[in-house]
Amino acid sequence: MKVALILLGATLLVLGALAAMQGVFVDGLQRSGRTFLAMMPILVVAFLLAGMAEALLPAGFVERWLSDAAGPRGHLVAWFAGALTPGGGLLGMPLAAGLLKAGAGVGVLVTYLTSMALLPLLRVPMEIGIYGGRLAALRIVASCLLPFAAGYTAQALVRLGRA
Numbered sequence: 001m002k003v004a005l006i007l008l009g010a011t012l013l014v015l016g017a018l019a020a021m022q023g024v025f026v027d028g029l030q031r032s033g034r035t036f037l038a039m040m041p042i043l044v045v046a047f048l049l050a051g052m053a054e055a056l057l058p059a060g061f062v063e064r065w066l067s068d069a070a071g072p073r074g075h076l077v078a079w080f081a082g083a084l085t086p087g088g089g090l091l092g093m094p095l096a097a098g099l100l101k102a103g104a105g106v107g108v109l110v111t112y113l114t115s116m117a118l119l120p121l122l123r124v125p126m127e128i129g130i131y132g133g134r135l136a137a138l139r140i141v142a143s144c145l146l147p148f149a150a151g152y153t154a155q156a157l158v159r160l161g162r163a
Helices: 002-021 025-056 059-066 072-084 089-101 106-118 121-131 133-143 146-160
Strands: none
Touching: 002 025, 025 089, 059 072, 072 106, 072 146, 089 106, 106 146, 121 133, 133 146
């Protein structure tokens, strides 16, 4: 978390300096403020949901269904949960962080996060409407195995001590 904050802070300094040199620093601050105000309710709800999920999930459930020891069952649950998570990363990332604290396995969480990114079922009707059912179906089928591959790869890397 600290590394991410440092990287984001450094990026902000560079962009802020560029904006100041081009005379758009105040405009950038105003746009940032509007975005912050628009996103704040969503972020508050997402973090509250993540905290409630973490508090409500019994440790036995997480260990039985969402740990790396749960095997294929845990990855399958994560795959479905990722595909069904509304709101994508805004809800899914805080939820994944809460599940990690509750004892969910890294491999299972990588399966969840990858599924959430690649297979959001709520997006399918829009995809069909924009580029047609054939291409949407091909994209979905091609993406179905990737969350499992990512999750098991992460799990193996953790076991090897490389992650």
